[in-house]
Amino acid sequence: MTLVQVDRRVLGAIGLVDATTRLPIARRLQVSGRDLHLVWNRSGYAVIYAAEGLQAYSESFLAPASPVATVSIQVSVIDPEGQYLSRQATIKLPRDPDSANADTANSVFQPISVAMYRSPAAQVASGWAVIRATAIEKTTSQRLPWALIRVVQSAPAKVTLCLADWRGDALINVAGIPITTPGAGGGAVLVNEIDVTLEIVFDPVLTKISTTSDLSTLADPNAGYLPDPDDLEVRRGSLRSGSLSYKLAAGRDRADTLAVTFI
Structure with missing residues (x-):
């Protein structure tokens, strides 16, 4: 057996939430963006490993190339089941990788929240x-x-x-x-x-x-x-x-x- 070391830099993660309840959406919706490489984890977040304009940064692990500035990335979110309306959102990458700042809003350890709005065909809860x-x-x-x-x-x-x-x-x-x-x-x-x-x-x-x-x-x-x-x-x-x-x-x-x- 040969062991292969694989290093991957995480740029951030997207968490989809219901705009009404503010709770995470359990289903995986379609999230896409130009040169965006996403992997869904077990917590239901779309983890971002690559994005347009950040190739050098994401591929330089030991001595990462610092981006000149934060890059704005446009992502699209589509629900194939039609319970949520399709939308786009602008996210800023990369997130702060310093573990000392893990609790701050811009930390890579904090998901980027994107609210999804229910379509006219969506279910509603009693009491709403x-x-x-x-x-x-x-x-x-x-x-x-x-x-x-x-x-x-x-x-x-x-x-x-x-x-x-x-x-x-x-x-x-x-x-x-x-x-x-x-x-x-x-x-x-x-x-x-x-x-x-x-x-x-x-x-x-x-x-x-x-x-x-x-x-x-x-x-x-x-x-x-x-x-x-x-x-x-x-x-x-x-x-x-x-x-x-x-x-x-x-x-x-x-x-x-x-x-x-x-x-």
């Missing part, structure tokens, strides 16, 4: 507040593909992010809403609804869809596009957006059309 929504622009009655939907609660302060699919349909699901809460003012002592604001953010580079279109035969007008919800959240101040007031209740599951006027 659910809106099976279609996001449209009120003035044009056009659907808003890949819109980012922000559910804003004021007391306590909390923002839940959801995502529409290519048709503008979205599963808005909010966990953790109490069954009853103290009433305000001179009304009921206890109420089973909470007031929220639904903010809809739309990237104007995308093509909207007429509400009169036959979706069963319509081709995706933005074919090839993958949303980056994190990027939409960062850039939302420069994108089209509108909001409306809404009431949510734990365990309520309803369908609704969300018509917003962009400001």
